[in-house]
Structure formats: structure tokens, C-alpha cells
Amino acid sequence: MDFELQWLLLGLPLAFALGWLASHIDLRQWKREQRETPQAYFKGLVLLLNEQQDKAIDAFIEAVQQDPNSTDLHFALGNLFRRRGEYERAVRVHEHLLKRADLPVALRERAQDALAQDFMKAGLFDRAEQAYRALEGSRFDTDARLALLSLHERSRDWRAAIEVAHKLEHSGTASFASRIAHYWCEIADEADARHQGDAAADALQQARRAAPQAARPLVLVGRRLARLGEHAQAMQAFGELLVAHPASFNLVACDLATSALACGQQAVVREQLESHHRRNPSTDLLAAIALLDADPGHQRARLRAHLREQPTLSAAQQLLALGAASGVTLDAADAQSLHDAVGRVARPLHRYRCAACGFDAQHYFWQCPGCMAWDSYPPQRLEDL
Secondary structure (H helix, E strand, O other): OOOHHHHHHHHHHHHHHHHHHHHHHHHHHHHHHHOOOHHHHHHHHHHOOOOOOHHHHHHHHHHHHHOOOOOOHHHHHHHHHHOOOHHHHHHHHHHHHHOOOOOOHHHHHHHHHHHHHHHHHOOHHHHHHHHHHOOOOOOOHHHHHHHHHHHHHHHHHHHHHHHHHHHHHOOOOOHHHHHHHHHHHHHHHHHOOOOHHHHHHHHHHHHHHOOOOHHHHHHHOOOOOOOOHHHHHHHHHHHHHHHHHHHHHHHHHHHHHHHHHOOOHHHHHHHHHHHHHHHHOOHHHHHHHHOOOOOOHHHHHHHHHHHHHOOOHHHHHHHHHHHHHOOOOOHHHHHHHHHHHHHHHHHHOEEEEEOOOOEEEOOOOOEEEOOOOOOOOOOOOOOOO
């Protein structure tokens, strides 16, 4: 017992001394780090917060010169260069980071992503593609693939876009079925322009397989069949579109009417179009019905009814043109329909708009209620500007 007490008495001062030494070592290290941190770095942050980017860049350059091994300073400087449109200088900063052999993997991936953004902003799409492909399998993998998808869309490389979209789907990012269908439709349009009918037909099949309920493949299939003289099959495709996408059917209403005339099915299709117009009135449907029933009296009645439900300028213009062509003067009902249509369209133009922030107001303001600027409203309404 005496032996253990003796060791305890000897150990307590030793433990106290070791603790005191460790605390002072940590304190000296912290003070040294504070002295070594470039003051230009903090000056750059202050300038950046004050939106003085020119002076901030000068401060960060000074900080990098004082501490060349600081990766955070390099990233801050590179991002500033990119934001200012100095892409060549941003590329040099990020390439310098990538050349460092001691750079950890996480920071190397970050520098690679920053370099890819530099190339993308500079419009160097081939180099941007290489830089983004180098990020495959990294923690920036999804962002890199999304950027590649945008890049392929810009360059109209639809097959490469399809490949990247499939990879994004397989990684669980989201569903890209609709976009893939659009890509196949673009390929079909290009094949048709080159008179490659088989390739166009195959691309449209791929589009429908990718997104069976998408509207565009059905539109292109129907129009292509109509151009080839296969009007019965074209009408079938247009009918599928009417069921799947009633709003998009307006795009092919006249195409359906033309195919119906070629097949001798004017009465059936006219009834179908009139029924759809009662549910979803539009001038496109009126034009399609007029192809199947060209009687001026019937057209005037349809236009009057349409203007009562949808007072649009297009319908008003058609009514005026029909009256001029047939030599019929406007009666009171027609005049009222035209008055309502013009009034509805002109109503948004009877406003004043702030030149500073775009705030619209029905009454004139000397001080804008939106941005509080004085004398920012031109003294003319929008229709007079």
C-alpha cells in the first residue's frame, strides 16, 4: 500500500507537467498559424463582400503569393476569375492545382470540376467534355453528367445525349424518358432531312418506346405518314394523340383534316373536331373545321360562337377577313364580338410600367411602389411606347 501511494505521489506532478507542456505547445502553434495566415486573404474577403471584385482579386493574388500552398485561396481566386469572364486565368489557376502531386483526392476532384466549369463558360466544349468525363466515378459524377447532357444538347450530339441520359437514369438521379424521346425525335428529323426514311422511322420507334405517352413522337409519326400518302395510318396516329394529349392535338388538327379529305372521311372527322372544340375551343380547331366545311355562313356562325367563348384577336381577324371576302357587312352581333375581343387583348396594355424594375400599374405613380424609384414611370401607357 505504501509502495502504490509513493508512485501516485510521484505521478501527479509528472502528469501536471505534461499537461502544462502540451497546452503551451498548442497555444504557440495556434499563435504561429494566426501569424502565418495572410492578412491579404481577410482583406480579399471583405472586399468581396463589399462587391469590389477588382480589389478583391488583387488581394487574393497577394495572399496566394504569400502562401502558395493554400488551396482555398486558389479556389477563391479561380472562381473570381471565372465570374469576371477571365476564363484563361481561371484555367491557369485550376490547372496549377491539378499539377500538385501532394493534392488530396477530394481537392483534386474539386479542382477538376472547377476546370470543367471554366472550359464550359469559355465555350471550349471539347475540352469541357474531356474535363467532365474525367470526373466519372467521383463525388461530382452526377453533376458532371448533367453538365455533359447540357453540352451535348448545345452541340446537337443527340446519340451522346441519349447515352448520358441512360446513365443518369440508371444511377437513380431522375427519369429522363421524355428527354430521351425528344432526342430520338431530333434524330428522326435529321434523318428525314437527309432523305433517310428507314433511319427516321427507326428513330421514331425508339422515341415511342422511350416515352409511350409523349406527344411529339405521335405528331411526327402522323405527319410523316401523311407525307408518304398513308393517310389512314396518319389519322390513327393523330387519334392516339387526341386521347393521350388533347391540348397538343391543336398542333395537328389541320393535318388530320387534310388526311380526312384524302380518305373521304370528312363527316366523321368534322364531328370529332367540333366535339373537341366545344370542350377546348381554339382557332386551330376552327381552321381545321373550315377545311372540312368551307361554307361562309357556317364559318361566320362558328366564329361568332367562338368569339363569345374566347374573344381573341385571331378569331376577330378571321371574321373580318371572311366578311371582306364574301362582301357581307358586319351586323350588331359581329361588331359586339369584335369589340369584346379587342377590349380583352388591349386591357393589359392600358398600364404604366416602371423603367427601373418593370412593375406594372393601372394608375400612374411618381414613385414606383415596387422599387421606390422616383420618376421611373414613362408618362405613356404600354400600348403607346
